[in-house]
Amino acid sequence: MQEINGAPDMDVLESNVRSYSRSFPAIFTRATGSIMLTNDGRKLIDFLSGAGTLNYGHNNQEIKAAITEYLASDAVVHGLDMATPARLEFMETFKSVILRKRDLQYKFQFTGPTGANAVEAALKLARKITRRQNIISFVHGYHGMSLGAIAASGNRFYRAASGIPLGGATFMPYDGYLGPGINTADYLRKLLTDEGGGIDSPAAILVETVQGEGGINVASKAWLQSIQTIAKDVGALLIIDDIQMGCGRTGEFFSFEFAALSPDIVVLSKSLSGYGLPLSMLLIKEELDAWQPGEHTGTFRGNNLALVSGTAAINIFWQCETLSRRVKRTGDLMRSRLETIASKHGNGFAVRGRGMALGFDCLFAEISETTARKAFEKGLIIERCGPVDQVVKFLPALTVDDETLNLGFEIFEESLAEALKHTATPVA
Numbered sequence: 001m002q003e004i005n006g007a008p009d010m011d012v013l014e015s016n017v018r019s020y021s022r023s024f025p026a027i028f029t030r031a032t033g034s035i036m037l038t039n040d041g042r043k044l045i046d047f048l049s050g051a052g053t054l055n056y057g058h059n060n061q062e063i064k065a066a067i068t069e070y071l072a073s074d075a076v077v078h079g080l081d082m083a084t085p086a087r088l089e090f091m092e093t094f095k096s097v098i099l100r101k102r103d104l105q106y107k108f109q110f111t112g113p114t115g116a117n118a119v120e121a122a123l124k125l126a127r128k129i130t131r132r133q134n135i136i137s138f139v140h141g142y143h144g145m146s147l148g149a150i151a152a153s154g155n156r157f158y159r160a161a162s163g164i165p166l167g168g169a170t171f172m173p174y175d176g177y178l179g180p181g182i183n184t185a186d187y188l189r190k191l192l193t194d195e196g197g198g199i200d201s202p203a204a205i206l207v208e209t210v211q212g213e214g215g216i217n218v219a220s221k222a223w224l225q226s227i228q229t230i231a232k233d234v235g236a237l238l239i240i241d242d243i244q245m246g247c248g249r250t251g252e253f254f255s256f257e258f259a260a261l262s263p264d265i266v267v268l269s270k271s272l273s274g275y276g277l278p279l280s281m282l283l284i285k286e287e288l289d290a291w292q293p294g295e296h297t298g299t300f301r302g303n304n305l306a307l308v309s310g311t312a313a314i315n316i317f318w319q320c321e322t323l324s325r326r327v328k329r330t331g332d333l334m335r336s337r338l339e340t341i342a343s344k345h346g347n348g349f350a351v352r353g354r355g356m357a358l359g360f361d362c363l364f365a366e367i368s369e370t371t372a373r374k375a376f377e378k379g380l381i382i383e384r385c386g387p388v389d390q391v392v393k394f395l396p397a398l399t400v401d402d403e404t405l406n407l408g409f410e411i412f413e414e415s416l417a418e419a420l421k422h423t424a425t426p427v428a
């Protein structure tokens with residue numbers, strides 16, 4: 001095959017819906033750590049990490065050894081949700097290494113393999129328990145593509161593609177949405193506790209602690225704590241969508257630990273298997289496990305291979321504090337580097353994020369688009385997010401080494417400088 005631009009096969013064979021293969025026109029053949037190789041011998045630095053699916057990098061050797069051994073032993077790979085040693089070991093390991101240390105008590109529900117299916121399950125459970133329909137979700141939030149999840153997601157383009165009216169969610173301003181002077185949690189409380197507020201009592205408040213797809217918008221500790229209190233006061237469940245920001249991305253295993261939250265339901269997916277294998281689950285407070293057997297089912301709930309890699313990832317990375325400390329240190333480095341770049345170019349660019357989830361807000365889509373395209377030509381994979389894709393998103397592997405990180409930022413800075421030279425954009 002030729003380079004993808006010159007390879008009509010992709011256009012002919014795959015639906016017009018394909019997206020990342022357009023932003024990154026190459027044929028990717030191999031990958032380790034933070035490096036991806038293409039069939040024409042290019043070497044690219046990966047700062048996208050499968051949109052947060054590869055927190056431990058591509059093809060981690062130790063995790064690979066665990067799944068290779070599992071496959072070689074003819075152990076059960078697919079068994080619907082039948083009991084297997086792999087399933088038990090995953091839950092026991094997660095419970096002892098992750099939950100017990102944090103004084104959290106949850107039951108596990110494995111859902112279908114997508115994050116969206118886990119969000120669906122969480123919303124269904126909240127509605128079943130409370131016998132209410134309304135979900136409070138937030139402007140610029142993203143929760144997946146299935147009808148229940150997209151109904152609670154803000155993006156107009158994705159919503160419109162659903163083809164039917166989307167209901168059951170009420171959108172509220174996220175932390176900081178109305179500017180620094182306005183506490184949007186107070187606004188939410190006021191409306192929900194006003195008998196004339198016009199908002200149906202919610203089954204749940206569904207929130208990301210950092211909005212990943214929405215533009216790397218960061219909620220403060222105080223705001224998140226207020227949201228938790230409001231949920232409790234109005235009889236709604238607090239659901240944290242930790243699909244992208246969980247599994248260490250913000251420094252601790254769960255992104256809500258810094259705010260000492262105790263969510264009723266936690267949704268995990270993306271990096272949960274640690275290897276890019278599909279695996280999604282809910283953590284449900286024990287007293288809220290109101291499901292009838294089989295009420296939310298699915299063929300691929302808790303695939304054994306993904307459970308084996310997930311167990312290995314927890315054992316390798318979460319038995320001690322080393323990775324957490326490293327994420328905080330690397331995150332600080334990333335932030336100061338991006339802030340230096342932002343102030344050097346002085347266009348009102350903003351840097352946002354927490355841990356190793358950072359966003360560089362270019363204000364104009366034209367700048368972020370040109371920057372990302374040029375970066376790809378120079379050997380860096382970075383994606384864009386935000387309502388008009390005006391934010392360049394940095395999600396390197398949590399295990400990235402300093403040299404690769406620096407090289408990536410050098411490419412980004414050069415690409416941004418070139419983009420600014422070539423785009424005539426108004427200065428903010």
Ligand SMILES: *Cc1c(COP(=O)(O)O)cnc(C)c1O
Pocket residue numbers: 051113114115116117119142143144145208212213241242243244245269270
């Ligand atoms: C990716 C993502 C989802 C959806 O997960 P899929 O596996 O793509 O269905 C939901 N919520 C958040 C926060 C995400 O980042």
